[in-house]
Amino acid sequence: MAQPLRDAHFLTSAADAKNLGVCFAEVAFVGRSNVGKSSLLNALAQHTQLARVSKTPGRTRLINVFVTGPDRWIVDLPGYGFATGPVAEKAKWQEMIEGYLTGRKTLRMVYVLVDAEVGATKLDHQMIDWLRHTEIPCRIVATKCDKVKPSRQLAQRRDVAASLMLQPTDIAWVSSSKGTGMTDLRMEVAGLLSLV
Template sequence: METSFIDFRQAKFLTSAPDIRHLGADKGIEIAFAGRSNAGKSSALNALTQQKSLARTSKTPGRTQLINVFELDQDRRLIDLPGYGFAQVPLHLKEKWQAALSEYLQDRESLCGIVVLMDIRHPLKDIDQQMIDWAIHNHLPVLALLTKCDKLKQGARKSTLLKVRKHYEEYADLVQVEVFSSLKKLGIPQLINWLTAHYQLPEAPAKDTPTEE
């Protein structure tokens, strides 16, 4: 299958939804960005698309309260999921966001991959592992991005990368792990390559050519 080029700079905001019933048609390909509220999800989306304010960034964890949809073209969408592990929000909001997150992951047919973002200084938190384990169980490909890698020196950065890769080496066919920094633009080529590979639409089956009898 020939790989089609995707210009992520063309991403545009489509809608925000409290649940999957407000997301629009469940067709084409969606890849979701998930992570703890302070993992740098919005910054990664902005760096990927080279747009400063495509996704809202905030110093307050839990700002993303809705499922945000960004359209790449008529068949492909980026999904910004509500951050999990929200620290300073009321319990009823935590429960509401968790329900929307779970429903999307379980029931959205067009979901074809997940980018899980983890702060490289605090990787493999229980909730991150639960997300990745769920994806593995459901045979969904995962790109685990160790964000804010500019906060570590090169040796510590490489050590953490190897540690997380070893943790998932049994599932290397499904889980790819890379370091990432939206500030220093590190890991963006790897992110683009992974997304491009998993955004490819299946080829239409060839039609049988009628034969003369």
């Protein structure tokens, strides 16, 4: 496949992972509500309208599944943190996310998105610690790296990595708008989904 993930298109949405069907392999993306998850998914698929981009944090309220290749899924999970909505609804989102993450045998990787400029927040740490504790494979992706001043790039990458007990090279440093790091991340995702 010359351009992996380019054929990605919306498959289904669900409020409960138990209502999702089966697939050969899947990867999931999770992060704070305003971390740029939809923009990243669009950039990965080289498709401007694959995932709906909104200026209002927390618009993703269901488990959204995109299919690429034969039975390979890219899963967009609801954002956590600044999402707007009633407290009871936010609690359901957490239950929905945890139910998905612990219930999918074909899940190969969870990409946790953190803001490159802000660094990992308390909520990001909670998500990453929980994934590590439950032994679910995860990879950190620092989004919006173009917002970090060039003079701060190296130091910021070291700082973000150190706060997560990682090496700078363990983190994917990307910019959806500038395309930085997107080719490598695209090939990584495609590899996990056995598309390359």
